[in-house]
Amino acid sequence: MRNFLNNRPSENLTKIYSRLYKIYGPQRWWPGRSRFEIIIGAILTQNTAWTNVEKAIKNLRFHSCLSSPAKLHSIHADKLSVLIRPAGYHNVKAKRLKNFTGFLLKSYGGKLAKLAEIDTAVLRNELLEINGIGPETCDSILLYAFNRPVFVVDAYTKRIFSRHGLFSEDSSYEYVQNIFTRNLPSDVVIFNEYHALIVKLAKEHCKKSPKCETCPLKGLKIVAKTVS
DNA sequence: GACCAGGCACATC
């Protein structure tokens, strides 16, 4: 594997970004009408196609559940579950949504503006303590709802970059995140677009069964400073 | 009908 990759042309992560941006253009994530809606979307999209999440969000909007965190929290879990059914895992996700709104109401008076004042590392730890918010959802919220320079790692990121020799696919979330963080400028716009571009690339070319004949990254060895 | 999708928590070893 290593010898094979060594014969390929190599690019660093910044060049890969430029390459993808040039091909696909700005993705303008996150698709949400408000900070609150972005957070709800981040939870609903866990292991779920965005098209299904859109249906769930549409239901929530129609029933005025997104007008405020307090409003959403007041909805009975069973009713909430029905509304978000198209997004899949609706029973667990209904609890997760209420876990977030419960946290927000109890600790910050239901005001997202207060969360926005918190230091990134502290906020990250607080979000990760909420049952149902793992590292990817947490970092998506930090990046897309609160504009913090945090790189979001998802299954696509691991799949694509492990195929190009950057790390093994079973590397930990933190390890992969560190690779990107240490090899890119700490820039909210770049982190925002990079993650979205990876998703775009994956949807176009990189399903679970590799079929990358037309992939823009075909034949490239990707090099980066490693992390300890 | 099989496979996949912008994960996470929990049980078990």
Place this chain on the structure above:
DNA sequence: GATGTGCATGGT
């Protein structure tokens, strides 16, 4: 700490 499993709908 690593590994396996349940959670579920909708598109291809």
